[in-house]
Amino acid sequence: MAKIKAGVLGATGAVGQRFIEGLRGHPWFELTSLAASDRSAGKKYREAAKWRLESELPDEFADMTVVRVDPKEVDADIVFSALPSDEAKKVEAEFAAAGFVVASNTATNRMVPDVPLLIPECNPDHIELIKIQKERRGWEGYITTNPNCTTIMFALTLKPLMQFGIESVHVASMQAVSGAGYEGVPSMAILDNIIPYIAGEEEKVETEAQKILGRFDGERIVPADFTVSASCHRVPVMDGHTEAVWVRMKDDPTPAEVRQAFLDFNPGLDDLPTSPRKAIIVRDEPDRPQPRLDRNAGRGMSVSVGRIRPGIRYICMGHNTIRGAAGASILNAELLHKKGLL
Structure with missing residues (x-):
């Protein structure tokens, strides 16, 4: 062919x-x-x-x-x-x-x-x-x-949580410098530093997930009925966006139920060459995921999650120029x- x-x-x-x-x-x-x-x-x-x-x-x-x-x-x-x-x-x-x-x-x-x-x-x-x-x-x-590249990481993890009735999402991002391009952030600005502002980023993050997780009614996308509040930050990491996510849900699931929802998530895209074996990888170690250790999971196409706590609160992380671009x-x-x- x-x-x-x-x-x-x-x-x-x-x-x-x-x-x-x-x-x-x-x-x-x-x-x-x-x-x-x-x-x-x-x-x-x-x-x-x-x-x-x-x-x-x-x-x-x-x-x-x-x-x-x-x-x-x-x-x-x-x-x-x-x-x-x-x-x-x-x-x-x-x-x-x-x-x-x-x-x-x-x-x-x-x-x-x-x-x-x-x-x-x-x-x-x-x-x-x-x-x-x-x-x-x-x-x-x-x-x-x-x-x-920030939206895609947490939006992917929200998909299996839709069954619990998402009401609101808060996300704080720790974004790699590669997301700004090679000349995007001067080394003297980012070394030994965190920059708590990325122009236009929070506005994108706060609107895109509702369209992605919305419903197609035959003519248009009806946005998902939840709010997103974001705070975006540039950190001295080469590749891999890490995000702290808080999700309020109508059904108030336990951390164990959320973990199982992540584990059970199977989009059925195994026949697509770039699709990872697992779109969401659950890390149970108390200090994972980490960019240096987890950004290349699934050839850079998997999103790793961990630290799932009551609330519901968790960390997600993915490769911003591969999965995110x-x-x-x-x-x-x-x-x-x-x-x-x-």
């Missing part, structure tokens, strides 16, 4: 590099196009990008010529967008109108009513929005999105392929 041609928009940045890493040797997708800014276009990828991942730059992509972020230059059926939000607003619509499937990691279209905000383990039925989106806009292609978009694309939408 022929593979689906895939491109990466914003291929030289940190998330773009994670897309390249995640698509290398993929059984369904073939990476055929790397697109970046005009200053990078025309160069070999190894010349345009400074590779910053621990893995080696794959030889098969190092000598690919970078093209401009233009539908006329990108040779692909699906594009994975790692563009800055201000650029994505115009560009992603142009690609969708030109017939491309856009799997976006950017914030621009997440809360647009006819754009699905997907976590395949939580809301696969929301892909039904795609038909509505194409009809309303007259596009040949369409846009899908994945959540903010590139890996999430690739998993979304795999779901689209499984549903016959690619």
Whole structure:
């Protein structure tokens, strides 16, 4: 079976590099196009990008010529967008109108009513929005999105708790510096320090989960009926967002019942290549999860939980540039392929 041609928009940045890493040797997708800014276009990828991942730059992509972020230059059926939000607003619509499937990691279209905000383990039925989106806009292609890297961690853990009637959620994040990009936080600002503010982050965290865990009524998403209150902080950790979560639920489950709900959670996505064996991993040690020890669980796609206490209070943690970014978009694309939408 022929593979689906895939491109990466914003291929030289940190998330773009994670897309390249995640698509290398993929059984369904073939990476055929790397697109970046005009200053990078025309160069070999190894010349345009400074590779910053621990893995080696794959030889098969190092000598690919970078093209401009233009539908006329990108040779692909699906594009994975790692563009800055201000650029994505115009560009992603142009690609969708030109017939491309856009799997976006950017914030621009997440809360647009006819754009699905997907976590395949939580809301696969929301892909039904795609038909509505194409009809309303007259596009040949369409846009899908994945959540903010902080939202995705706790929202995934909320899915098995929906059975208890979630009423409110409080979350305090301890976010890795890689979430801001290589040049996002100066070393002299973050070393020996915690920065208790990330511009725009709390607003995203406080709105996205309700859309993800909401109900598709045939025309739109009816948001989930609970509130989220967030406080977001940057900490001197390279990769892995850690979050302290407080959940108030109507049924007032015990910590043991919550732990069992996490253990029983089985989304049935074992046939998707990027899906981890366990979406949620329960750690019973009193000092886990920890970024350095747990961020690569499930090849970086699992979310680890621990310290489940009365209240209900717990800690969750996941890899922000894999589960929270590139890996999430690739998993979304795999779901689209499984549903016959690619």
